[in-house]
Amino acid sequence: MRFVPAPCLKNGMICAKKIYGKNGELLLNNDAVIQETYINRIRELGISGVYIEDALSEGIEFVDIISETQRSTSVRTVKNLFEQIAVDAPAARARAQQLSQTVEDIVDSIIQNKDLNINLVDLKVFDDYTYYHCVNVGVLALLIAARMKWPHKKMHELGMAAMLHDVGKIFVDKKILIKPGSLTKEEFDEMKTHSERGFEYLRFGYPSFAQDLLRAINEHHERLDGKGYPQGKRSGQISEYARIIAIVDVFDALTSDRPYRAAMTPSDAIEYIMAETNKAFDPVIAKIFLSCVMPYSPGTTVKLSNGWVGIIVKNNFEASLRPCVRIIRHQLDELESDKDFKPYQIDLFRDPKCLDITVTGNIDR
Helix, strand or coil: EEEEEECCCCCCCEEEEEEECCCCCEEEEECCCCCCHHHHHHHHHHEEEEECCCHHHHCCCCCCCHHHHHHHHHHHHHHHCCCCCCCCCCCCHHHHHHHHHHHHHHHHHHHHCCCEEECCCCCCHHHHHHHHHHHHHHHHHHHHHHCCCCCCHEEEEEEEHCCCCCCCHHCCCHHHHCCCCCCCHHHHHHHCCCCHHHHHHHHCCCCCHHHHHHHHHHHHHCEEEECCCCCEEHHHHCCCHHHHHHHHHHHHHCCCCCCCCCCCCHHHHHHHHHHHHHCEEEEHHHHHHHEEEEECCCCCCCEEECCEEEEEEEEECCCCCCCCEEEECCCCCCCCCCCCCCEEEECCCCCCCHHCCCEECCCCC
């Protein structure tokens, strides 16, 4: 399978991975033939692209940490809970219990698949960013905890905290949340209240929640150098749960399209996390995080430093920036014209002849 960005989709392509809509409904099934109406709908929803099956990418597969059904169910559960909280509905408590069970299921899946890596090409719907973001943060945080061999109960608490870390944004003016430009100082000050407001709401509304869970929600924007908020805490003053959520929250936000900026590539976001380690982020947690994410997901079309074009086949965990690549052309302009080119595979980490070759970026076609 190969990932094709939404602007590059064409009639007749074969869908290789299910696409879900903003309410968890199935938009496109495996093996569906892509048509113009599907392409228009995908673009309207802000979905970044589609995995397709073709001869160039035959045999390239990846295994998700959690299933498509689990991800869709999780997003829907978080959305329903936040919407019930927003109208102060009694049903919110039942929704919170559903979320707890959802987190329990994800913990079980991640424990079984803890040696896998996260698929960074996330087929999320732009309008539902908040809910997809909460689920992504939860999955990434739990994968880190699994690599750290945390006990099940502790993982569940972390998962709940991660899924609920932005619940306080319900109480922030929506105009600020969706503003396409830079926030004024007053608007940013209002935005910064979301961690404390979420903490206070859950502390009084859900007294059964563990203190570590609640504390993480309050502290997930604190930074090791004291430059975070709401209290400017430093290093050991910040809970371990919050230090994990801090890294994955920033990473997923950077790699998502927002009203005020386009998404960073995963490789650029990884470099940002590395640059901020020891300043903003815990170095031990950052090291584990960097072993959980790879800059280029299998199926991504990339350009190499020597001008070659290839598709990522698999990643080398020992060297995340040096994957195995299926070379499909030697020049970008040959993609559509050279029908006789025979693809072949290189390993940028293990092949001595490839040590001077690097991946320079994604190709959007």
